[in-house]
Amino acid sequence: MATVLVLLDHAETGALRGNVLELATAARDLADGGEVHGLWVGDEPVDPALPVLGRHGVAVVHQVSTGAVDARLTPVLAEALADAVRETGATVLLALSTFENKEAAARLAVATGAGVVTDAAAVERDAEGRVVASKTVLAGTWTTRCAVRTDLAVVLLKAGAVVSRHVDEEAPLAPELRTRALAVSERATRAVVVRRTPAEPSDRPDLSSADVVVVGGRGTEGDFAPLEALADEVGAAIGSTRVATDEGWIGHETQIGQTGVTVSPRLYIGAGVSGAVHHRGGMQASGTIVAVNADPEAPIFEIADFGIVGDLFTVLPQVTEELRRLRQG
Numbered sequence: 001m002a003t004v005l006v007l008l009d010h011a012e013t014g015a016l017r018g019n020v021l022e023l024a025t026a027a028r029d030l031a032d033g034g035e036v037h038g039l040w041v042g043d044e045p046v047d048p049a050l051p052v053l054g055r056h057g058v059a060v061v062h063q064v065s066t067g068a069v070d071a072r073l074t075p076v077l078a079e080a081l082a083d084a085v086r087e088t089g090a091t092v093l094l095a096l097s098t099f100e101n102k103e104a105a106a107r108l109a110v111a112t113g114a115g116v117v118t119d120a121a122a123v124e125r126d127a128e129g130r131v132v133a134s135k136t137v138l139a140g141t142w143t144t145r146c147a148v149r150t151d152l153a154v155v156l157l158k159a160g161a162v163v164s165r166h167v168d169e170e171a172p173l174a175p176e177l178r179t180r181a182l183a184v185s186e187r188a189t190r191a192v193v194v195r196r197t198p199a200e201p202s203d204r205p206d207l208s209s210a211d212v213v214v215v216g217g218r219g220t221e222g223d224f225a226p227l228e229a230l231a232d233e234v235g236a237a238i239g240s241t242r243v244a245t246d247e248g249w250i251g252h253e254t255q256i257g258q259t260g261v262t263v264s265p266r267l268y269i270g271a272g273v274s275g276a277v278h279h280r281g282g283m284q285a286s287g288t289i290v291a292v293n294a295d296p297e298a299p300i301f302e303i304a305d306f307g308i309v310g311d312l313f314t315v316l317p318q319v320t321e322e323l324r325r326l327r328q329g
């Protein structure tokens, strides 16, 4: 039996970040009859989240206060993780595969000697009871299975890797809340954030966890309007290639690929995207890939489930219009 610890990423409002509940489902499958514990770092109110965590099988929530120290600093987060692992005796730690969590996991690994797998697309126990995570590497050209050989396994799962499941509705848990203060070391605060500017609010879903993404490349020539119209019609996030971000047509946070965000939506729609290997590395795990490209030889058609050879400025408005018509009809 193992205690599996789940990092409960949350917004400053105290709202759980999307996909955290997927971790709870993965944790139950790994716990092998043991308990799932959640770690909530920060002073935001955790009580509103307890019922939903209980419905997803979390037995104990540890709220760790870092006092006046910014809990979003990754060295501070790493110390909170190490403290929680000591406190709970957890042998598995699951977290979302975000930039911040990857950095904190790396620091935790240095501090504890734990084996870490980031960007995992699946996690399970093998016949020997080892934690084994699957991930794609080398720009999506290989799939690997990594068995963690240390006493503590740290696995960072990509958003959407697991379909979250409730525990039996008849028997939701009432999570026990344990609070304590963390004595943060001086080392962890040698660099501090002096200013934060929130991004412009958007009605679109978060790119890394969206079910549908519409992606534009050089073929847009900087005009993302047809992509935005389609995205809004289907509730999709907007992504881009490096060419589009390097040209300054759209923000770098939208770049998908080896040096950008990794996405695995149920539906990826690429328009004016050639499908270069560096881009594929960040989207190849998508459920269904649709490509709109003027060049029938474009490499993206090699991996597309559905391809349209044509001018995106003609095709996308037609698709959007047809979807609108179907929705209204």
Ligand SMILES: Cc1cc2nc3c(=O)[nH]c(=O)nc-3n(C[C@H](O)[C@H](O)[C@H](O)COP(=O)(O)OP(=O)(O)OC[C@H]3O[C@@H](n4cnc5c(N)ncnc54)[C@H](O)[C@@H]3O)c2cc1C
Pocket: 216, 217, 218, 219, 220, 240, 241, 242, 243, 244, 255, 256, 257, 258, 259, 260, 271, 272, 273, 274, 275, 276, 277, 278, 279, 282, 292, 293, 294, 295, 298, 310, 311, 312, 313
């Ligand atoms: C180390 C390294 C890391 C990199 N990391 C990334 C990364 O993270 N993400 C990334 O995306 N790239 C990355 N790149 C760049 C990558 O190699 C490609 O150059 C880039 O992905 C190509 O972007 P693109 O598809 O927009 O442009 P192009 O390759 O120029 O393709 C444009 C496509 O648009 C089509 N097109 C043109 N006009 C139209 C139209 N009107 N209608 C329909 N189709 C049209 C063309 O036929 C063409 O296929 C990296 C490169 C390096 C060297």
